[in-house]
Amino acid sequence: MPRHPSRLLWIAATALLLAGNPYGLATAADSPRVTGASSFPKFKAGEWEFTRRAANAPPNAQNLSVKECLDPAKSMQEQNAMLEQAGCRFDPTGASGNTYTFVAQCDIPNVGKTTSRSVLTRESDSAYTVSVESEGEMNGKPMKTSETLIARRVGNCTRKKPK
Secondary structure: OOOOHHHHHHHHHHHHHHHHOOOOOOOOOOOOEEOHHHHOOOOOOEEEEEEEEEOOOOOOOOOEEEEEEEOHHHHHHHHHHHHHHHOEEEOOEEEEOOEEEEEEEEEEOOOEEEEEEEEEEEEEOOEEEEEEEEEEEEOOEEEEEEEEEEEEEEEOOOOOOOO
């Protein structure tokens, strides 16, 4: 995964968001909890465009956008597994309707400790948005971030099969 720009974007966004929970912002106490493969909504595999927007960014800041051929749910599962190996713990995923909440607590050596809350809103099998708020420390300095990742399926893969 790390060798692909969109995966790097997703991992970076996830690490920052998971530091505050990259996949989910809030989990209602009465929300059903799901774990394992069912933790992620289903999406169509294909060519996806991912656009990351930082909140409170300077006026001249540009959004970061990449395209990649993949299966988003499979990619999320793989990335979470990599983050777990790096030192992140995930609370059980909360699901209510088309909204999935994720909380991650990361303690990554030589990087820092963060907690991220992420909320993934599934618009369809070809579109979703993830809002992430993270707080903690990175490289010994306090950090607090708020980002949005907008994901849209833009078509079928033209060069290779989805990952």
